[in-house]
Amino acid sequence: MKRKALSVLLSAAMTAALLSGCGGSTGAASEAAPATSEAAPATSEAAPAADTASESGAEAAAEATSGAGASGKTFAIVVKSAGNAYNTKEEEGFKEVIEAAGGTVVVKEPEAATVDAQITAIQSLISQGVDSISVAANDENALQATLEEAMAAGIKVNSFDSKTNADSRMTFVNQAGTQEVGQTLLDAVYDLTGGEGQYAILSATSQATNQNAWIDAMKSIAEGDSKYANLELVEVAYGDDEPQKSTDQTQALLSKYPDLKVICAPTTVGVSAAAKVLQDQGSSVKLTGLGLPSEMAEYIGADDAHSCPYMFLWNPIDLGRLAAYSAIALVNGDITGAIGDSFTAGDMGDYTLTDAGDNGSEIILGPPFKFDPDNITEWKDVY
């Protein structure tokens, strides 16, 4: 009996709590209405930065022809996961542009590189009523339901770095054309092997969208051109973007294929792990791929004491900046995400939206940049 009384009391009180909670919240919301602009930046750590950036930002904002309309608006960026230097650089570029244009930035770093965590983050952004969401997707299709909900709520959505499908975005800021990356990497392999011999690929996880697209591009280019006929891709190994597993996989490649000439690692964690293995062992196998200069500076060099003659990457800061400019253009209505739209990205110049090949549009940042012994010392302090 008493147990029943307890449960009745509890359930009654729970409803009361919910009601009181929401009652309080609506009250607080209306009270806080003028203060919203103050509450939001404080949490995104933009408030102190806004002051310092206001002077330098003023010029930049003046430069940015379309950026003027960003003041009073809130722009959100959702990266792949927390604690990743590459993602941090993207955030940096994004913040810089938005704050210069007078907007507010909300940075969401999901606790893990999973779709579940990203959905939670985006749902929370919808609740906050932000004006735009820029997302680097952990899975191409899985965010569709959530992002459609966001767009239905009037939020502009673009993806960058790693795309979402065409239905769940307005446009995609691509760091470099997929074919272009594939071609560049394959040419690097061709160059390092001397035109013939075995090479292997060390990728991130087996489901990494970008890496799979690049590897597929490399394979299809190699098949389609007789120039690459003497190159033999022996294996695609997956290091899961973990230093330990990448190390294991690199060592396995070396002992499995004694005639291996080149390893190509199109992922930042994999490339540095492989570089360390090759350099420590003094192996004759050469390495190329995509890597952060700050991580790779120690391994880049033309002589045999270094494992990586050269590698590639785009500037993640620029990628973040371009994502920000396109978000501003979307919010201001300068572009709608249709193919053929164009906008001015401040000092980065003019960009046009092109066909991404999946019924959606994309904006391509530019060709991947080559890091070699000549320029690595200059770039390693930048990112």
Place this chain on the structure above:
Amino acid sequence: MEQKSLIKKITGSREALLFCILIVLGIVVTVLNPTFFSPTNIAQIFRNNAIIMIMAVGMFCVMLTAGIDISITSTLAFSGMSIGMLQKHDIVQSTLLMFLIAMVIGCLAGFLNGLIISKGKVAPIICTMGFMYIWRGMAYVVGNSSWASGEDVSQFAKFGKDGTVGPYIILIIVYGLFFVLMKWTKFGRKIYAVGANAEAARVSGINVDNVLISAYTIMGLMAGLAGALSVSIYASAQPNMQYGKEMDVIAACVIGGVSMSGGRGTIVGTFLGALILAIVAKALPLVNVPSIAQNTVKGVIILVVVIVNVVSQRMIDKQNLERREM
């Protein structure tokens, strides 16, 4: 007659059984890929798995007391990130000091675990689950969204570089020390006693709380040491480092015959258990198991080994029973 006793000896001792599994495993892999049994490969197995092996010693102590610690990789990440950041910002550069700092951080984390578990009477898995979240989060906070890698830690990385003896020496010292400690000292016996029957240990005058605290502190110490070693070997400190590897450590101990209900297990068994897991991880890519299936194979092996353990234990019990009936 002698043959029979040998078989009995093998089936009677878990370590011998594990050793047989290990040899069979080695032979199978070598037949499939002859490059497996080369000195460099063997050296790499120890070097790449030194972290798991070192933490397995700590986990062994904790599991002897019928406890468990799933916060270790978070402790590892926190201590590793801390020394990584100290190097990145050029505050400390001495290798020895780095190791000490990491070990002190680990010790404190372990001590906290022990304190809450023994004095607060909290179930070990829950307490360490809380700290799993806390220390991992702290690793991110300390890192402030950046990594320490490559040049930042180049000086420190020399210690764990391929071809140096640093990691092996640490491994030998740790295992040697604990072999002696657990087998021939009062302290080791106390840990066994507490794990086998805490109440009996208390009655016979052992300070159970202190033993628990020291077991968890040892675990923390090992996690801190592993954190420093991990930064040194892979020349990188990332907040998500070794994520999820605590399960590998637990699996190593269980495969090695350490009982989760406490009081049973040996340091040699732990070592062999960790070695079996290490060989499996090393061998799978070598024998052309597709990378995509490697996890499944690992899971099946863990399950099969523990079930074989149980079945053999049942056989031993049956044998003993039969002997008594005679």
Place this chain on the structure above:
Amino acid sequence: MAGKSGRSIKAEQDVSFKKLILSWEGVLFVLIILLNIFNASISPSYTVTNILREMPKYLAEILMMFPMAYILVLGDIDISVGSIVCLCATMTCFISNAGAPAIVTYIGCLVVGLICGMVNGTVATRFPELPSMIITLGTQIIYRGIAEISLGSGGSVSFNDTKKIMPLSRKIGPVPVVLFVVIIAAVIFTVVLAKCTFGRELYAIGSNKLSAFYAGVEVQKCRFIAYSLLGLMAGACGLFLTAYMYGANTTTGQGFEMEVIAMCVFGGIATTGGKGNLIGAIIAGAIIVLLRIALGQINLNSQLILVIIGAMLIIAVLIPGIQANIKARRKLKQAR
């Protein structure tokens, strides 16, 4: 009347108002009221509509909390549920994409979950010497591994026809369908645990397996049922997740096991078995979910949120120990 409120089965005691408030459920109840006030004051977006909209993913997780409570009451643990969710979600997509009608897809997903749970249960009952943690550690790796193998190198799959799965993510007014399912499951599971023979047997086994056995409880059968139930509900969780993700990938459900266990433990269910009830766990689940939503809305660093939850967990489990300590000391004083 055998069953009593509170954290363990005790003999009849008087339930005064003071006792009610001092019980763990009472504490949690006060906490949830304070939490709502706190949340509303820190986040302007903390409204009922927004909470209901952000909730479904967490609600899907809570579906697993009920049978997990059973497992914990038994003194067992199951860390393979996150992987079961992954496998079920994956299989749902494959079944649906093979052209099966909606109802077959749903049932298929639940069956996959049930089978996974039964496998866990079979191993756990055939080899009772093995700790459940190590069994489910093995199956955790295997289930996700099977999902990885079947997903192939793409690592993710999505529905060809999302209409089939849409009814599950529908809303009735502002209320998502999954909330109704959670409420129904909550009532059933709570009543079974508190009032039915099966529930009582679970407590008996969790308190003392051997005496339960001698008292005629079919220990292994009960354990098998509990594991199977957990698998079934993990299937349900996977089903609802696919409805919100339009697909599945290899990271689906990662880390769910710890979150679900944390909710149970925070609700006063001891991992050592025989203690706790579902009312506490339900309130605790609500507290954790609401806190995460509110802290997310003020854009607190996601790692800091985990630190806060970790600290809450430790404090929550410390309190009973401290209480007991104080009580013991007081008694000692009185005795003197």
